[in-house]
Amino acid sequence: xxxxxxxxxxxxxxxxxxxxxxxxxxxxxxxxxxxxxxxxxxxxxxxxxxxxxxxxxxxxxxxxxxxxxxxxxxxxxxxxxxxxxxxxxxxxxxxxxxxxxxxxxxxxxxxxxxxxxxxxxxxxxxxxxxxxxxxxxxxxxxxxxxxxxxxxxxxxxxxxxxxxxxxxxxxxxxxxxxxxxxxxxxxxxxxxxxxxxxxxxxxxxxxxxxxxxxxxxxxxxxxxxxxxxxxxxxxxxxxxxxxxxxxxxxxxxxxxxxxxxxxxxxxxxxxxxxxxxxxxxxxxxxxxxxxxxxxxxxxxxxxxxxxxxxxxxxxxxxxxxxxxxxxxxxxxxxxxxxxxxxxxxxxxxxxxxxxxxxxxxxxxxxxxxxxxxxxxxxxxxxxxxxxxxxxxxxxxxxxxxxxxxxxxxxxxxxxxxxxxxxxxxxxxxxxxxxxxxxxxxxxxxxxxxxxxxxxxxxxxxxxx
Amino acid sequence: xxxxxxxxxxxxxxxxxxxxxxxxxxxxxxxxxxxxxxxxxxxxxxxxxxxxxxxxxxxxxxxxxxxxxxxxxxxxxxxxxxxxxxxxxxxxxxxxxxxxxxxxxxxxxxxxxxxxxxxxxxxxxxxxxxxxxxxxxxxxxxxxxxxxxxxxxxxxxxxxxxxxxxxxxxxxxxxxxxxxxxxxxxxxxxxxxxxxxxxxxxxxxxxxxxxxxxxxxxxxxxxxxxxxxxxxxxxxxxxxxxxxxxxxxxxxxxxxxxxxxxxxxxxxxxxxxxxxxxxxxxxxxxxxxxxxxxxxxxxxxxxxxxxxxxxxxxxxxxxxxxxxxxxxxxxxxxxxxxxxxxxxxxxxxxxxxxxxxxxxxxxxxxxxxxxxxxxxxxxxxxxxxxxxxxxxxxxxxxxxxxxxxxxxxxxxxxxxxxxxxxxxxxxxxxxxxxxxxxxxxxxxxxxxxxxxxxxxxxxxxxxx
Numbered sequence: 001x002x003x004x005x006x007x008x009x010x011x012x013x014x015x016x017x018x019x020x021x022x023x024x025x026x027x028x029x030x031x032x033x034x035x036x037x038x039x040x041x042x043x044x045x046x047x048x049x050x051x052x053x054x055x056x057x058x059x060x061x062x063x064x065x066x067x068x069x070x071x072x073x074x075x076x077x078x079x080x081x082x083x084x085x086x087x088x089x090x091x092x093x094x095x096x097x098x099x100x101x102x103x104x105x106x107x108x109x110x111x112x113x114x115x116x117x118x119x120x121x122x123x124x125x126x127x128x129x130x131x132x133x134x135x136x137x138x139x140x141x142x143x144x145x146x147x148x149x150x151x152x153x154x155x156x157x158x159x160x161x162x163x164x165x166x167x168x169x170x171x172x173x174x175x176x177x178x179x180x181x182x183x184x185x186x187x188x189x190x191x192x193x194x195x196x197x198x199x200x201x202x203x204x205x206x207x208x209x210x211x212x213x214x215x216x217x218x219x220x221x222x223x224x225x226x227x228x229x230x231x232x233x234x235x236x237x238x239x240x241x242x243x244x245x246x247x248x249x250x251x252x253x254x255x256x257x258x259x260x261x262x263x264x265x266x267x268x269x270x271x272x273x274x275x276x277x278x279x280x281x282x283x284x285x286x287x288x289x290x291x292x293x294x295x296x297x298x299x300x301x302x303x304x305x306x307x308x309x310x311x312x313x314x315x316x317x318x319x320x321x322x323x324x325x326x327x328x329x330x331x332x333x334x335x336x337x338x339x340x341x342x343x344x345x346x347x348x349x350x351x352x353x354x355x356x357x358x359x360x361x362x363x364x365x366x367x368x369x370x371x372x373x374x375x376x377x378x379x380x381x382x383x384x385x386x387x388x389x390x391x392x393x394x395x396x397x398x399x400x401x402x403x404x405x406x407x408x409x410x411x412x413x414x415x416x417x418x419x420x421x422x423x424x425x426x427x428x429x430x431x432x433x434x435x436x437x438x439x440x441x442x443x444x445x446x447x448x449x450x451x452x453x454x455x456x457x458x459x460x461x462x463x464x
Numbered sequence: 465x466x467x468x469x470x471x472x473x474x475x476x477x478x479x480x481x482x483x484x485x486x487x488x489x490x491x492x493x494x495x496x497x498x499x500x501x502x503x504x505x506x507x508x509x510x511x512x513x514x515x516x517x518x519x520x521x522x523x524x525x526x527x528x529x530x531x532x533x534x535x536x537x538x539x540x541x542x543x544x545x546x547x548x549x550x551x552x553x554x555x556x557x558x559x560x561x562x563x564x565x566x567x568x569x570x571x572x573x574x575x576x577x578x579x580x581x582x583x584x585x586x587x588x589x590x591x592x593x594x595x596x597x598x599x600x601x602x603x604x605x606x607x608x609x610x611x612x613x614x615x616x617x618x619x620x621x622x623x624x625x626x627x628x629x630x631x632x633x634x635x636x637x638x639x640x641x642x643x644x645x646x647x648x649x650x651x652x653x654x655x656x657x658x659x660x661x662x663x664x665x666x667x668x669x670x671x672x673x674x675x676x677x678x679x680x681x682x683x684x685x686x687x688x689x690x691x692x693x694x695x696x697x698x699x700x701x702x703x704x705x706x707x708x709x710x711x712x713x714x715x716x717x718x719x720x721x722x723x724x725x726x727x728x729x730x731x732x733x734x735x736x737x738x739x740x741x742x743x744x745x746x747x748x749x750x751x752x753x754x755x756x757x758x759x760x761x762x763x764x765x766x767x768x769x770x771x772x773x774x775x776x777x778x779x780x781x782x783x784x785x786x787x788x789x790x791x792x793x794x795x796x797x798x799x800x801x802x803x804x805x806x807x808x809x810x811x812x813x814x815x816x817x818x819x820x821x822x823x824x825x826x827x828x829x830x831x832x833x834x835x836x837x838x839x840x841x842x843x844x845x846x847x848x849x850x851x852x853x854x855x856x857x858x859x860x861x862x863x864x865x866x867x868x869x870x871x872x873x874x875x876x877x878x879x880x881x882x883x884x885x886x887x888x889x890x891x892x893x894x895x896x897x898x899x900x901x902x903x904x905x906x907x908x909x910x911x912x913x914x915x916x917x918x919x920x921x922x923x924x925x926x927x928x
Contacts, residue, residue, distance in 0.1 A: 037786030096788060102684075165786050192690075206689065210787045219751030220566075221902040225670065225872020226656075228802050229714075229757035229772035230743070231750060235797075236775055239706035246700060250693075279694070286695060287683030289827035293693030308693035311700055312790050317777030318798060322501030322629045323674045323835035324559060325800055325872075326776050326901055333699075334782060336789055338692050363753035371787040408689025408789075437687040437790055 003152045003460040010147035011456045015139070018146070019449055022139045023112075023122075025055065026448065029092070029131050030110040030124040036071055036093035037165040045071040045161045048092045052138075052159055059142055061157065066177075068169035071161030075180070078141070083153035083463040084385075087183035087422065089412055090134025090190065091163035094126035095437045102439035112445070120445035129436035132443035133189040133428055133451070134159060140455030152463025156183055160412070163190075166210065166372035167411050174419045185385040186416045187458075189451075191428030194275075194402035196444070199393035199454070201386065202426035203379040204268075204304060204405030205413055207339035209349050210371030213356060214332045215241075217364045222327040232361055234331035235316045241359045242333060245309050250294045252309045252337075254355045260342040264305050268403075272300060275402070285433065304405035308338045309352075334371070338407060345373035374411035379424060385462065389425050392457035396450060427458065467616045467924040474611035475920045479603070482610070483913055486603045487576075487586070489519065490912065493556070493595050494574040494588040500535055500557035501629035509535040509625045512556045516540075516602075516623055523606055525621065530641075532633035535625030539641070542605070547617035547927040548849075551647035551886065553876055554598025554654065555627035558590035559901045566903035576909070584909035593900035596907035597653040597892055597915070598623060604919030616927025620647055624876070627654075630674065630836035631875050638883045649849040650880045651922075653915075655892030658866035660908070663857035663918070665850065666890035667843040668732075668768060668869030669877055671803030673812050674776075674835030677820060678796045679705075681828045686791040696825055698795035699780045705823045706797060709773050714758045716773045716801075718819045724806040728769050732867075736764060739866070749897065768869035772802045798835070802871060809837035838875035843888060849926065853889050856921035860914060891922065 003011075015022075034048035035041040049065040049072040056063035056076040063076035071093060079085065097107040105111050110124035122132065137157070144151050158181060162168055174181060194200035215234040222231050247253045264272070279299025283289060293302035302308070316331030318324035337348055353368055360366045380386075381403055390401040406426070413424045429451035435441045467475075479486075498512035499505040513529040513536045520527035520540040527540035535557060543549065561571040569575050574588035586596065601621070608615050622645060626632055638645060658664035679698040686695050711717045728736070743763025747753060757766035766772070780795030782788035801812055817832055824830045844850075845867055854865040870890070877888045893915035899905045 037784075037788065039785065096782070096784065098782075098784070099685075164788075208789070210789070212787070217752065220899065222750055223872065223901040224772075224774040224776060224800060224802065225870065226896055226900075227750060227767060228774045228871055229766040229770055230747060230755045230763045231752055232754065232756040233775055235778050236706060236710060236756075239703040239775070239778070240710075242700060242703035243707035246704075283694060286686055286691060287827075288681065288695055290696065290825055291694045292696040292700075292825075299694045302693040303691060306693060308688070310688040310692045310789070310791055311697055311703070311781065312688060312788060313781035313783045313792075314699050314703070314795070315779050315783040317775065318560070318562075319777045319779040319796070320501070320560060320562070321503065323676070323798055323800070324501065324628075324776060324901065325672070325674070325774070327774055328777075331778070332783070334787055336688060336787070338688065361754055361756075363751075406689065407692055408687065432690060435684065436690075437788065438685040 003148070003463050007148045008457070008460045011144045011460070012453055014143035014147045015452045015456060018143060022452070026122065026132060026135050027110045029135065030126055031108055033108045034093050034161065035096050036162050038096060045093055049074050049161055052092060055138065056157065060145065066173070068173055070169045073161070073173050074159035075177070076157040078151055079154040081151045081154050081463070084185070085154040085156065085183040086462065087156045087158060087181055087186045088137050089158050089160070089186060089188045090137065091130045091160040092134065093161045093164050094129070094131070095164050097125050099439065104440055115442070121442040122445060122448065123440060123442045125441050127441050127443040128430045128434035129441065130163065130190050132448055133430060136429060136448060136451030137187070137189055137455050139452045140459065143452065143456055144459060152459050156181060170412060171415055171419065174415050178420060182420045183422060186422050186424040188410060188413060188424050188426050189428050190410055191406050191426045192430045192432060193428070194404055196431055197397065198399045199397045199401045200404045201389060201401055202406045203381050203403050205377040205410050205426070206304070206307070206407050207343065207345060207374045207376040208409035208411070209337040209339065209345045209373045211336070211349065211352060212332065212334050212369040212371060214330055214367045215360065215364060216330050218327065218329045221329050224325040224327050227327055231327050232364055233327050234364065235328065237361065237364060238314065238316065238331040238333055241356055242311055244359060250292060252307065254309070254351050256351050257307065257348065260344065261307060262341040271403070282432065303407040305340055307340045307343060310336050312336055338409065340376045343376065345375055349373060372411070374409055374414050377413045377417065379426065383423065385425060388461035389427060389458050392461040393427065393454055396454045396457050429454065467927050471612050472921070472924045475608045475924070476917055478607035478611040479916045479920060482607060486916070490586065490596060490599050491574045493599065494590055495572055497572045498557050498625065499560050500626050502560060509557055513538050513625055516556060519602065520621065524609065530637070532637055534633045537625065537637050538623035539644070540621040542615055543618040545615045545618050545927070548649070549618040549620065549647040550926065551620045551622060551645055551650045552601050553622050553624070553650060553652045554601065555594045555624040556598065557625045557628050558593070558595070559628050561589050563903065568904055579906070585906040586909060586912065587904060587906045589905050591905050591907040592894045592898035593905065594627065594654050596912055597894060600893060600912060600915035601651070601653055601919050603916045604923060607916065607920055608923060616923050620645060634876060635879055635883065638879050642884060646884045647886060650886050650888040652874060652877060652888050652890050653892050654874055655870050655890045656894045656896060657892070658868055660895055661861065662863045663861045663865045664868045665853060665865055666870045667845050667867050669841040669874050669890070670768070670771070670871050671807065671809060671838045671840040672873035672875070673801040673803065673809045673837045675800070675813065675816060676796065676798050676833040676835060678794055678831045679824065679828060680794050682791065682793045685793050688789040688791050691791055695791050696828055697791050698828065699792065701825065701828060702778065702780065702795040702797055705820055706775055708823060714756060716771065718773070718815050720815050721771065721812065724808065725771060726805040746896065767871040769804055771804045771807060774800050776800055802873065804840045807840065809839055813837060836875070838873055838878050841877045841881065843890065847887065849889060852925035853891060853922050856925040857891065857918055860918045860921050893918065
């Protein structure tokens with residue numbers, strides 16, 4: 001259903017007028033510690049799902065929490081409009097908060113603070129990733145309904161509770177609810193702006209392969225005075241394996257890793273060369289100077305269009321206060337690969353495991369534990385929905401919308417494509433400085449406010 | 465004061481008759497969780513010291529706990545005899561107990577169990593290292609006094625509470641109490657038998673250099689989707705450093721590490737060749753097959769007469785349940801070196817730090833924290849005390865006493881030599897299977913019982 005300029009203006013005014021109460025709702029959602037990876041927070045995840053069902057029901061959606069073997073899915077429909085059918089996706093689960101001592105305020109008691117450049121920010125775990133972002137869409141629906149009584153398009157909302165822990169139950173759920181969820185286009189709000197004043201639509205996403213490995217040497221912890229030298233040390237073995245994963249030129253050393261990696265299409269490469277992306281500033285903001293990835297590739301390439309291998313965690317031996325001269329029996333690492341273009345997660349996982357096995361001494365052993373796998377995604381850059389969204393975003397922000405790539409993985413986009421035959425527009429209002437997955441995560445008040453306004457315009461544009 | 469055969473027989477009988485109540489005392493001491501490295505156990509360390517003062521006072525010693533900036537020293541004197549003056553040293557502190565879930569019973573509630581070969585064992589943290597061992601000496605004094613009313617030698621007892629945490633306050637204490645502690649010979653009970661039926665006196669001890677390093681890359685934890693590849697990963701940097709510490713042939717790769725390492729004296733090498741030490745069985749008991757140290761060196765050499773570098777702990781990134789795609793800001797390792805012959809701890813520490821610094825990327829940093837340093841010790845193998853002790857031990861165990869080396873470090877021996885001008889006899893009744901520093905630490909009941917009898921004979925021999 002087309003939206004008149006008057007109706008659009010009314011809806012945008014409703015966003016502005018309702019911002020304070022909208023913030024209160026965001027704070028309520030942020031108060032729920034829905035850390036999906038930690039079994040201790042299972043009830044909190046259910047609580048967050050119920051909170052969303054309640055809000056969406058109040059808004060006139062037909063909403064419910066659907067159980068899975070893990071955390072529930074929230075599904076809500078309002079298909080009363082005549083326009084096209086959109087499926088909006090977000091996730092209500094959040095990352096763990098450790099190390100807690102680095103937070104300047106309670107991660108689950110959102111505070112409005114002033115950022116380094118005088119901007120207002122909302123500080124809490126999930127403020128940006130993804131509770132703040134998903135609420136921009138729901139609050140846009142609220143404003144549209146408040147102003148016009150209805151939405152300009154048929155809307156289905158799908159909110160997942162396991163995005164931060166491998167999305168184990170997403171694929172089976174999509175498979176079982178295929179008919180209910182299939183729409184004309186999917187909208188995902190889990191990505192960044194191009195910069196804080198320039199809207200972006202992400203058309204390239206890296207895939208992910210997560211692995212946990214455990215090396216076992218002796219049958220028990222040993223005393224280094226009694227066994228040191230002769231007994232194989234699993235921390236030494238693990239370190240040698242980790243060190244072997246990178247070549248001196250920064251490339252990944254797993255055999256065949258780059259076999260299916262394609263160069264950027266020339267037109268995209270050309271567009272990126274025209275951008276003012278400052279790799280040194282991007283690294284500098286994180287306190288770094290020297291790009292650690294493949295030599296000869298720009299920072300933008302390294303973080304978006306080139307694959308990587310990262311060590312996400314390692315532990316073994318005595319790590320408490322003081323010193324203990326132990327040779328541990330075991331050592332563990334969590335290792336992940338970010339994939340691009342045609343890299344096959346199964347093939348990369350197998351190549352990694354072969355690489356590791358070849359480096360484990362014959363009297364030691366290794367076990368592998370899988371933590372998710374998804375291929376990279378490239379979203380087509382033509383089509384009416386993308387065009388309408390670009391225009392809507394450019395109108396809201398007063399700047400041309402940039403098409404970009406994201407180094408992160410959003411497996412749901414691949415699932416939507418392969419299971420539901422649906423393309424996805426990745427539109428988000430987060431910033432690289434949001435400290436997502438880190439202490440003191442924040443979301444700019446502007447991201448939230450203009451994010452809501454952006455969705456009002458995007459939905460209006462789809463209906464028009 | 466010489467001890468007649470009758471007096472010796474009476475004292476040995478007193479040991480046998482008093483074994484049950486002696487075990488009760490050992491259990492009482494084992495019940496105190498005197499983990500010196502953990503600040504949470506500070507009061508427990510003081511409690512263990514007080515328990516020992518109480519027992520020694522009851523035995524007629526002039527005993528007291530002496531405060532230090534860390535845990536107290538226990539000092540006790542009984543110099544009523546006419547014989548030579550011996551200084552006995554042991555330590556009442558114990559190692560941490562993690563991982564607690566691998567213990568089959570409460571580490572601080574000693575239980576008498578049956579070992580794999582039907583032998584009786586006392587299972588508890590400290591049962592062997594060093595509470596069980598130090599009590600063998602005190603209980604020997606008890607039996608001698610019970611049977612004969614006096615000791616055959618002047619005895620000073622020094623019990624430390626920081627042996628497992630770097631002995632920070634030992635040197636200054638020895639310095640300040642030099643005159644009080646100086647004796648004709650020092651006796652240390654913190655070592656192994658040669659095997660479970662053969663007594664041993666350790667005449668070679670490796671030194672120790674402990675280091676903790678922390679690598680810092682970014683100014684905060686980063687999301688690997690946003691920074692992966694371009695941002696330096698401290699776990700990768702740390703792993704590359706650790707991997708670089710060993711050459712492919714098993715030798716330590718720190719520059720100059722072997723400069724001051726001497727080959728074994730030919731007579732010791734000859735004696736060792738004559739022993740039936742089974743390196744494969746020693747490693748096999750720990751579940752290993754391939755010696756990890758320098759190729760071409762026997763297991764016995766690797767664990768006693770050759771220096772080593774061990775990784776005692778590593779931690780960084782997300783190590784909890786599930787997965788977190790983080791690039792941590794920091795990664796840490798605890799690394800120690802076991803030194804031999806003339807290796808200088810200060811020189812080795814400096815060489816290690818230079819090795820590390822050369823491998824830290826320019827935009828990252830490293831901090832070092834020192835955890836103790838002591839040179840290796842070689843005890844002279846002649847002299848009347850050693851001869852008397854060999855005879856006493858051979859008489860008790862019915863087998864020739866073996867002179868051997870220990871891979872562990874007992875810094876106090878160097879301190880006795882350099883500060884007090886005193887040689888040390890290292891006589892202990894522990895076994896390589898005692899799981900010291902590991903879950904399910906144990907001490908054989910035979911070690912305890914015949915250990916006490918051994919000290920009765922050794923002290924009698926000194927007096928005679």
